[in-house]
Amino acid sequence: MKPILTHSSLTPIPAPWLARSSLEVAPDLVGCTLVRQFDSGLALHGLIVETEAYTPGDPACHAYRNRTARNAVMFGSAGMAYVYLIYGMYHCLNVVTDSDGVPSAVLIRALQLDTVPDWIDDRQATKPHRVAAGPGKLCRALKIDLSLTAQPFGVNEPLWLAHRSSAFQQAIDQAEIRLVQTTRIGLTQGADLPWRWYIQNNPAVSKKMIE
Numbered sequence: 453m454k455p456i457l458t459h460s461s462l463t464p465i466p467a468p469w470l471a472r473s474s475l476e477v478a479p480d481l482v483g484c485t486l487v488r489q490f491d492s493g494l495a496l497h498g499l500i501v502e503t504e505a506y507t508p509g510d511p512a513c514h515a516y517r518n519r520t521a522r523n524a525v526m527f528g529s530a531g532m533a534y535v536y537l538i539y540g541m542y543h544c545l546n547v548v549t550d551s552d553g554v555p556s557a558v559l560i561r562a563l564q565l566d567t568v569p570d571w572i573d574d575r576q577a578t579k580p581h582r583v584a585a586g587p588g589k590l591c592r593a594l595k596i597d598l599s600l601t602a603q604p605f606g607v608n609e610p611l612w613l614a615h616r617s618s619a620f621q622q623a624i625d626q627a628e629i630r631l632v633q634t635t636r637i638g639l640t641q642g643a644d645l646p647w648r649w650y651i652q653n654n655p656a657v658s659k660k661m662i663e
Contacts, residue, residue: 462487462497462614464607467531474549474556478505479649481547481558482631483624485614488594496594498563498584502650502657504636506546507556512642515555525602526555533611535591535601542588543597547605547613561637561648563590564656571595581655589658634661 462485470477481503488496506513514523514536525534526548534546534557550556563584568577572593576583584590591597596611605612616624623629630652635643637659650657 465605465613465615467529467604470547470549470605471530471551472549474505474507474558475647477547477549478503478558478647479631479633481560481613482649482651483616483620483629486545486560486563486594487612487614488596489610489612490595496569497566498590498594499566499656500560500562501564501654502560502562502648504559504561504649505556505647506559507550507647508554510642510645510647512636512639512645513555513557519555523555526557527553528602531605533600533603533605535596535598537598538588543591544587545591545596545600545611559587560590561587562650562656562658563593564654565593569593585656586658632661 465484481500484500486498486500508515510516515526519527522536523534525532528548529552530549532548534548535543537543545560546557547560548557564581565584568580568583572583582589584593600610603609603611620629624631631649632652633646634648635646636648650660
């Protein structure tokens with residue numbers, strides 16, 4: 453493992469905290485931590501630096517038209533993982549939000565990992581902050597695939613979420629860290645909606661505005 457950053461004790465995020473509109477949860481998840489727990493006991497941590505919200509009535513939301521086997525988890529309880537495959541090769545991780553029957557989710561777009569996994573090749577590891585700088589990249593780095601969809605986030609599960617550290621929250625409150633709100637990426641519909649948030653000037657963000 454190649455160290456990138458350190459992290460303090462983590463406070464798990466309970467499912468009720470996620471049972472809000474994705475438009476509220478998405479910015480609140482920035483600065484939180486995603487933990488990938490493996491059966492071997494290995495745990496990888498990533499600071500969430502970029503998110504996107506998807507809501508009912510949103511033409512870019514997978515549940516916009518109807519319920520399918522693929523998107524069914526979005527209609528369930530908050531705190532579940534929704535993983536899907538794009539272009540036949542890239543997985544994307546979402547956190548289901550809102551109430552039962554209200555299809556809504558937050559896409560985790562980018563992470564700043566605290567360590568680079570051993571399975572990342574040396575060429576990619578030369579730019580450690582870019583290893584998880586995108587939804588497909590972070591899923592590849594943390595070995596997240598379709599086997600984890602419809603699974604709950606929780607400390608005894610393969611994936612769990614932790615609240616912002618007190619130091620991060622203080623930095624937000626004192627405007628030492630700023631969040632940028634802008635439009636989502638790679639969409640043909642709903643591309644004008646400003647439902648993406650990221651940490652300003654963070655090197656792990658997938659794509660920045662001119663700051």
